[in-house]
Amino acid sequence: MKAPRAKTSPATTSTAQGGSSEFQVFLKTFKVMGMAVAFIVGLYLGALVKALVDDLIMPIIQFVTRGSHGRKSPLDLSGSGISRAV
Numbered sequence: 001m002k003a004p005r006a007k008t009s010p011a012t013t014s015t016a017q018g019g020s021s022e023f024q025v026f027l028k029t030f031k032v033m034g035m036a037v038a039f040i041v042g043l044y045l046g047a048l049v050k051a052l053v054d055d056l057i058m059p060i061i062q063f064v065t066r067g068s069h070g071r072k073s074p075l076d077l078s079g080s081g082i083s084r085a086v
Helices: 019-030 032-065
Strands: none
Touching: 019 032
């Protein structure tokens, strides 16, 4: 009767493969390139959102609230409705 064979990962099936071939198998097995692309896209998307908020959304909010805490703003944010500052 034959003994059951142990399962091995694709990277360790052949020791005769060159380092380059083993590295390619590693890249395919663990989908490293996809993860690297997703990481880079995530970095750029984060930078895009930060630029959008800093350069477009915050100036609009600062204009509406007049950008300081001590002055009256064109919008009354206390819940009693919208009032115009004089």
